[in-house]
Amino acid sequence: MEPDGSIESASVIRVVVLQVGEITASAFRSYSNLIMKHRVMPLQGVFGYYKEHQKSPFSHQPWSSGSLRFNFILGGSSRSPWQEFVAQRKIHGVIGVCHCPRMPDIAAAYEEFVLACKAYPLAQVKRCIAFDPNTEQLAEEDPQRRNLVILSGADQQRLEALLVSVMHDFAACVLMALESWVLHVDPIAAIFLSPLDNPNVTPNEDAAKLKKKRLARHPEAIGDYCLLAGSPLDARSHYARHRARPPHQQRRPLWLAGALEGHVSTLAVEKGRWDEDLEEEIRTKYSEIVPLYRKAGAMIFELEALIKVAxxxxxxxxxxxxxxxxxxxxxxxxxxxxxxxxxxxxxxxxxxxxxxxxxxxxxxxxxxxxxxxxxxxxxxxxxxxxxxxxxxxxxxxxxxxxxxxxxxxxxxxxxxxx
Known part of the structure; x- marks a missing residue:
C-alpha cells in the first residue's frame, strides 16, 4: 500500500532522486529541496524545450493551461508489482545528485550514476546533476556523457535560475518519452498484466483470448499515459473507449475500476479546484470503484480508494x-x-x-x-x-x-x- 494518495495521483510522474558519489546528508537534502520545487511544471514553460519529432498523440494538449506533475522519490524506490496495471506506478525518470567538492572525479561519479540507473530499466529520462564544480571539473564536460549536467552557479539565486532550465528540459524529455511510448506500443505484444492475473498461462493457451484481453486493456494504458502527459481530455476519451467495450470483451473488474479511477482523476486535474459538483461526481464514481476493486480481490487499491475519498x-x-x-x-x-x-x-x-x-x-x-x-x-x-x-x-x-x-x-x- 502506498502513502499520500490523492484523487489526482494518476497524473503524477514518478522520478527517483539518487545520491551519486560521496555527499553529506545535509548537502543531498539541500539540493533535493531545490529539485522538489519543480513538482508542478506548467506546460507553457516546458514548451520552449519540447521538440515534436512526429505528430503528437496528445491532440488536446493544454499548452497554455496544463501542467506536468512530478513525485520526486528521494533515495530510490523498489519496483512496483502493479506498474503494468497503472502507469503512474512506474519510475519514468532518474535524477542523480553529485556534490563536486566531495567527488572530484566527475567521470567516476557519472559511471556510478549510469550503473545505478540500471535498477530502473523503464526510466527513459536520466540526468546526473553535478553541483558546485571547480574550474578543473568544469573542463571535464564531455559530449559523450550526454546525461551529465554540471551546474556552476556562483550563488543560490544563480543556481536556482540554472536549475529551472535543467528541470524544464528534463520535463520536456519526459513528455517526449511518454509520447513515444503511446506512438510505438504494440497492443498485441505489450504486457498488460497485474499480480492478479494467472502467471501460469501456457504459450498456446487460448492465444485468441489473450490477444483480446490485451486489446481490451490497451485504451486504459493509453489513457494513463495521456494523464501523465498533462492531457486529461485525451485521457478521458481513451478511458471512455475502454468502458464502452462490450461486457464479454473487457468487463474485468480490476481494469474497469482502473479506467474509472483514471476518469475521475481527469475530472480533478481539468477542474483544478474544488466545487460541490466535482465532489458529488467523485463520490458517486468511487462508490462504483470500491466494489469493483473488492470484487477483483485488489485489497490494496480498495483501501487506497477509500483513503483518497476521505x-x-x-x-x-x-x-x-x-x-x-x-x-x-x-x-x-x-x-x-x-x-x-x-x-x-x-x-x-x-x-x-x-x-x-x-x-x-x-x-x-x-x-x-x-x-x-x-x-x-x-x-x-x-x-x-x-x-x-x-x-x-x-x-x-x-x-x-x-x-x-x-x-x-x-x-x-x-x-x-x-
Whole structure:
C-alpha cells in the first residue's frame, strides 16, 4: 500500500532522486529541496524545450493551461508489482545528485550514476546533476556523457535560475518519452498484466483470448499515459473507449475500476479546484470503484480508494462521512498480511482524523466506526516494530501522523500540514 494518495495521483510522474558519489546528508537534502520545487511544471514553460519529432498523440494538449506533475522519490524506490496495471506506478525518470567538492572525479561519479540507473530499466529520462564544480571539473564536460549536467552557479539565486532550465528540459524529455511510448506500443505484444492475473498461462493457451484481453486493456494504458502527459481530455476519451467495450470483451473488474479511477482523476486535474459538483461526481464514481476493486480481490487499491475519498472530503462538516470511510478502511485492512501495508494504512487513517475536526476522544468514539479508527493509532507502533521501522519514523505521543499533500486539487477543508 502506498502513502499520500490523492484523487489526482494518476497524473503524477514518478522520478527517483539518487545520491551519486560521496555527499553529506545535509548537502543531498539541500539540493533535493531545490529539485522538489519543480513538482508542478506548467506546460507553457516546458514548451520552449519540447521538440515534436512526429505528430503528437496528445491532440488536446493544454499548452497554455496544463501542467506536468512530478513525485520526486528521494533515495530510490523498489519496483512496483502493479506498474503494468497503472502507469503512474512506474519510475519514468532518474535524477542523480553529485556534490563536486566531495567527488572530484566527475567521470567516476557519472559511471556510478549510469550503473545505478540500471535498477530502473523503464526510466527513459536520466540526468546526473553535478553541483558546485571547480574550474578543473568544469573542463571535464564531455559530449559523450550526454546525461551529465554540471551546474556552476556562483550563488543560490544563480543556481536556482540554472536549475529551472535543467528541470524544464528534463520535463520536456519526459513528455517526449511518454509520447513515444503511446506512438510505438504494440497492443498485441505489450504486457498488460497485474499480480492478479494467472502467471501460469501456457504459450498456446487460448492465444485468441489473450490477444483480446490485451486489446481490451490497451485504451486504459493509453489513457494513463495521456494523464501523465498533462492531457486529461485525451485521457478521458481513451478511458471512455475502454468502458464502452462490450461486457464479454473487457468487463474485468480490476481494469474497469482502473479506467474509472483514471476518469475521475481527469475530472480533478481539468477542474483544478474544488466545487460541490466535482465532489458529488467523485463520490458517486468511487462508490462504483470500491466494489469493483473488492470484487477483483485488489485489497490494496480498495483501501487506497477509500483513503483518497476521505482525504478529498476531509473537513469539519464532513467529519461523519470521513470517519465512516476510515472505519471501513480499517475493517477491510484487517485482511492485510504485510506489516508495512498495515503501517501505511494506520498512519493514513490517523492523519485524517484531526483535519476532519474529530479531535476529542469522545466525539471520535461516538462517531460511526469511531472505535475502529481510534484503534488504528494504537496499532501503529506494533506495525512499526513488525515492519522494522525505527522510532524516529513517527512520533505518536500527543501528535498525529502527517500526510504530505499532493499538488493540485484540494478540498475546501483544512489541509494536513507538512
Amino acid at each position: 482525504r478529498f472530503i476531509c473537513r469539519k462538516e464532513m467529519a461523519r462521512d470521513v470517519v465512516d470511510l476510515l472505519a471501513q478502511a480499517v475493517e477491510t485492512g484487517r485482511g492485510l498480511q504485510n506489516p508495512s501495508d498495515l503501517l501505511v494504512l494506520y498512519i493514513e487513517v490517523c492523519a485524517h482524523i484531526p483535519a476532519a475536526g474529530v479531535r476529542a476522544q469522545g466525539s471520535l468514539l461516538h462517531a460511526p466506526g469511531g472505535q475502529a479508527v481510534r484503534a488504528a493509532g494504537v496499532k501503529i507502533r506494533r506495525c512499526q516494530r513488525a515492519a522494522g521501522a525505527g522510532p524516529g519514523v513517527l512520533v505518536l505521543q500527543g501528535a498525529v501522523p502527517r500526510a504530505l499533500p499532493q499538488p493540485g486539487v484540494s478540498s475546501p477543508g483544512a489541509h494536513i500540514s507538512q
